[in-house]
Amino acid sequence: MLAQIGDRIVLEGTHLNDARRTGLIVAVAHADGSPPYEVRWLDTGRTTFIFPGPEARIEHREPAGEASEPSP
Template sequence: MFARIGDRLVLKGVHVGDASRVGVITAIRHSDGTPPYEVRWLDDGRAGLVFPGPEAHVEPPRRASVDG
């Protein structure tokens, strides 16, 4: 797994009915972009150090759309 600051970390729910959790990566500990990551969760604003497992993936930051 590779990430940059500003990417989104998405954790899929592992049980039926579990929601996905999305956070923004605010810091990386290794220069090669590998975990762990410092993440600020979008649902509650809390921050923490995350060692993502197989249910996680990284997405690039969303860009704001611009109307013509």
């Protein structure tokens, strides 16, 4: 799993009734984008370091100027 600053990380619940959590990656520890990541959680605003597990996925941000055009 590789990420960059500005990507979102989504953690799916692993138990019944666990909520999905989404955070913004604000720092990466390694130049190649490997964990751990410093994440600001959107639900609390709190910042933590995490080593993501199998329940995590990265949503890469679109590079500036490459946003998709609306369909006519």
